Amino acid sequence: MRVAELSELSNVSVASIKFYAREGLLAGNRVGYNQTEYGPEHIVRLRLIKALINVAGLSIASVRRVLEAVDDEQVGVEEVLERAHEAVAPTNLPAVGEETLQRVRELFDELGWNVPEDSVGFRQTAAVISQYEQIGRADLSERASRYGPPVMDIARGDMEAVAQTQDRNTIAQTVVIGTILGDSMLSAMRKAAREHLSDAS
Structure with a gap:
């Protein structure tokens, strides 16, 4: 099909x-x-691009990095996952003190999670807790372990979806969609749940 038909169908x-x-997407x-x-x-590709830009709010540069990983057959699924995490992580995370890093280590130890300290998940968790502590709120780190079990259930569901797919390109797209759009879905549903609880009270 030519571009006009592609435009109509997509x-x-x-x-x-x-x-x-032109942007290489x-x-x-x-x-x-x-x-x-x-x-x-x-x-399918255009719908993925639109979702990453319009729903997940990624920049063109971030979309390009993620899609390059999806397209590169030499890039393992683990690296695609890491790039997807990096795409949605805030840039220029603030420096975090050793005390906060230790609290995050203890949190993940308590949950039984093996998380590298240089990973996006570890660094972003530490940055969020650090920012809370700087405004005089220690309660987030104190109750963070409550988030562990439901988050682990969600992560297992993500990985099960990946395991059910054999085609490498489909696996990579599933990882991207599950990570980036899944985060947007979780945020939206959390807001909806709060609205429900607010109305119920």
Whole structure:
């Protein structure tokens, strides 16, 4: 199909499709000078790009890094997962003191989680707790262990979805969708749950 048909089927404007192509997010099949053909896989790709930008709020640069990992057959699923984590993590995380780092170590030890200290999850957890402590609130770190069991259930569900898929490209996309859009879903549902509890009271 040509770009006009791709635009109609994907509900993405021709201008946006050409922009994504220029930014290296979408690669069609060249069939001649200034002519590109697209297939059903490009509709799926456009929907993924739109979700990452419009729903997850990623920058074009972050989307490019994630999709490069998805497309590179030499990149393992673990690295795709790490890049997806990095894409949604805040940039320039503040420095964290040793006392806070120790509290995070103890938290993960209590939960029985083996989390490298240089990982996105460890660093971001430490940064959040540190910011709370700087405004005089120690209660977050004190109740953080309560988040552990439900979060672990969600993480298991993510990994089970990956394990059920054999195709490497589909696995990579599942990791990206589950990590990035899953985080957006959790945030939205948490707000909905609070609204429910507020109305119930």
